[in-house]
Amino acid sequence: MSSALTPPAVREIADGYAFTGPALDLGAVLLDGTAYPDAQVRIPLAVLNRHGLVAGATGTGKTKTLQLIAEQLSAQGVPVFLADVKGDVSGVSAPGAPSERTAARAAEVGQEWTAAGCPAEFFSLGGEGTGIPVRATVTSFGPLLLSKVLDLNETQESSLSLVFHYADRAGLELYDLKDLTAVIGFLTSPEGKEELRTVGGLSSATAGVILRALTVLENEGAGAFFGEPEFDTAELLRTAVDGRGVVSVLELPAVQDRPRLFSTFLMWLLADLYQELPEVGDLDKPKLVFFFDEAHLLFKGASKAFLEAITQTVRLIRSKGVGIFFVTQTPKDVPADVLAQLGNRVQHALRAFTPDDAKALKATVSTFPRSSYDLSEVLTSLGTGEAVVTVLSEKGAPTPVAATRLRAPQSLMGPVDEGALRALVDASPLTARYRDAIDRESAYEKLAARAARAEPAPAPVPEPSRDAAREAERAGAQAGAGGLLGSLLNNPTVQSLARSAGKQLGQEISRSLFGTSRRRR
Known part of the structure; x- marks a missing residue:
């Protein structure tokens, strides 16, 4: 669609996303059900250590948004950590499958779609799954x-x-x-x-x-x-020989019935990174972007001391070059002190079927900057693969709120088969290092x-x-x-x-x- 036919309101929004430095492409501005491919919505690479939130009701496309961001970060040389709660993120390692639906989405948002996978490592907690075992003493x-x-x-x-x-x-x-x-x-x-x-x-x-x-x-x-060999979180900062960032995928389907354990284990990974990495300040691109899925499980029932520790870690890890994206259903799942530090927002559709849903919708709208949109209406009418976006500009100011039709991931939108996954794990140089448990002399002995x-x-x-x-x-x-x-x-x-x-x-x-x-x- 030519710029001459683009409404002034759309052009005004697009001007807020016209960054000069490297950026990730999310999609095209959406207005009244129409996507405008010449009005692109983007996130500057340099502000991804200012953290973010990806939220939305079940089935609205949050996982595909993570995949879209992860593969672009990898292409720009930034390592990524993803928690695979539902078992469908392993496709990030394989090229996507062309389809009419993908081609139509690419045309709508002005995307030059080509199938491409990412260099990936697969891990599992304690070896419960196909991935390389991750343990902590x-x-x-x-x-x-x-x-x-x-x-x-x-x-x-x-x-x-x-x-x-x-x-x-x-x-x-x-140790154990x-x-x-x-x-x-x-x-x-x-x-x-x-x-x-x-x-x-x-x-x-x-x-x-x-x-x-x-x-x-x-x-x-x-x-x-719990045990040895303990996982070295520096493994999450690796790049491939071609310079692309490695996407580390932690398989979690085997521990879905222990949500408190896996959410806290993810926090251990962050805490260990925080204490081991040096201070670097603001960089042109982050050292690592960490996606914290099912974030509400981390905060539910947490003690005051625990919440204070999370808040301080999120606040300070930015200067270590690490960006954190919390992934959950509504912003109210995240404590206000933490939410205030999340500069980049991708909000998928919300539902308002119950009074509690209506309260959550109202609370979500109140967390966005002022906008020309009627956000209560927009957030309940978004389709799958659409979201309301606001990010930090290169100068650190919030961008205009933009309803966005998101791009399609270029990697496989679904899990790879078990045989291919096992072959990737067996070929990893990390497998020999972490596969077999060690029981050294310790307190028990x-x-x-x-x-x-x-x-x-x-x-x-x-x-x-x-x-x-x-x-x-x-x-x-x-x-x-x-x-x-x-x-x-x-x-x-x-x-x-x-x-x-x-x-x-x-x-x-x-x-x-x-x-x-x-x-x-």
């Missing part, structure tokens, strides 16, 4: 993130932090869940209680709650996520060896205090725990460990604001 994961996974309250979170503090000082490495269980077992013995006397205490009731939560977590198979050398002696069962009893009643949990965890907690040889176990001090581990380990691996 318990000590690196830290007490704050682990408390979120275990759904502990603030009192229990504080007690778990004390356990980590003791293990750090005592040189008891917490059995290490953590063994340390808790020792600290609830009379000897362990004496070691904690000067820094606080760990009640039997609180220990029981934590151990019970660990038992549930391990019974769900999550124990495989050290405490077991000391217990074997000690003279077995029965120890009296400590009477819980009134406060501990009340806490146990509130938590709805018993002090004991079944299976291996319970036997370790009540084992008399563990309970009779010498006080010297706590006095054998190692170098205390420095921890970040998330409580993650800062000791270089």
